[in-house]
Amino acid sequence: MIRLLADPLRAQIIALLADGPACTCHLVEDTGAKQPNISNHLRLLRDAGLVVAEPHGRFTYYRLVPEALETAAGHLTDLARRARARSDAPRKC
Amino acid sequence: MIRLLADPLRAQIIALLADGPACTCHLVEDTGAKQPNISNHLRLLRDAGLVVAEPHGRFTYYRLVPEALETAAGHLTDLARRARARSDAPRKC
DNA sequence: ATTTGATATCAGCACGAGATGATGTAATCA
DNA sequence: TGATTACATCATCTCGTGCTGATATCAAAT
Numbered sequence A, B: 001m002i003r004l005l006a007d008p009l010r011a012q013i014i015a016l017l018a019d020g021p022a023c024t025c026h027l028v029e030d031t032g033a034k035q036p037n038i039s040n041h042l043r044l045l046r047d048a049g050l051v052v053a054e055p056h057g058r059f060t061y062y063r064l065v066p067e068a069l070e071t072a073a074g075h076l077t078d079l080a081r082r083a084r085a086r087s088d089a090p091r092k093c
Numbered sequence C: 001a002t003t004t005g006a007t008a009t010c011a012g013c014a015c016g017a018g019a020t021g022a023t024g025t026a027a028t029c030a
Numbered sequence D: 001t002g003a004t005t006a007c008a009t010c011a012t013c014t015c016g017t018g019c020t021g022a023t024a025t026c027a028a029a030t
Helices: A008-017 A024-031 A035-047 A066-085 B008-017 B024-031 B035-047 B064-084
Strands: A051-056 A059-064 B051-056 B059-065
Touching: A008 A024, A008 A035, A008 A059, A008 B064, A024 A035, A024 A059, A035 A051, A035 A059, A051 B008, A059 B064, A066 B059, A066 B064, B008 B024, B008 B035, B008 B059, B024 B035, B024 B059, B035 B051, B035 B059, B059 B064
Parallel strands: none
Antiparallel strands: A051 A059, B051 B059
């Protein structure tokens, strides 16, 4: 799921959504990317549970799911913790 | 830098290194990937400061840098925190 | 000194992911 | 109803990135 955070445009979308829910047109305007492109990325983020879509009339608001980001963060923190704990246990060749 | 954690093979390398420092041959053996491939990935991880190389004779031990992972984790946690704080401030269309 | 083994580097290729244009759908407004 | 707006989906193309084979380097072993 961290894989999704790698793409620059997706990272920008997530950063924008961190400032509060926004609809597709906002993201298109702010990023300068074409609308189908944004929609494609939003679909991936939605499928991964990183964002949720909230239809409001003909607008679709997208909202970040903090828990998903925290799960990813926890994964990285755990790797760091394990690395520290086993830092003095190199494998033998 | 999170970009580097996206690739599956690099993620596997990092997971292996979280169990303690290991040399290239270990990673080649454990992942089943070809040696030049592993070396290429290690180079990228090294350039990004995610791992450090420690030459021991003709072996090269690689060690995870926990601080780098924690920095990435902190970035994600911060995004989650901001998203929570501004969750009820949707932009107007 | 020669060989062997571990690793790094380089050039070329192949494949997949992102970008785009065209089109479809649904909701609002005239 | 027809027109317009916001968004989603589809087909296609391009281009970057990872993978590989060949080769170079350097250290230990013989």
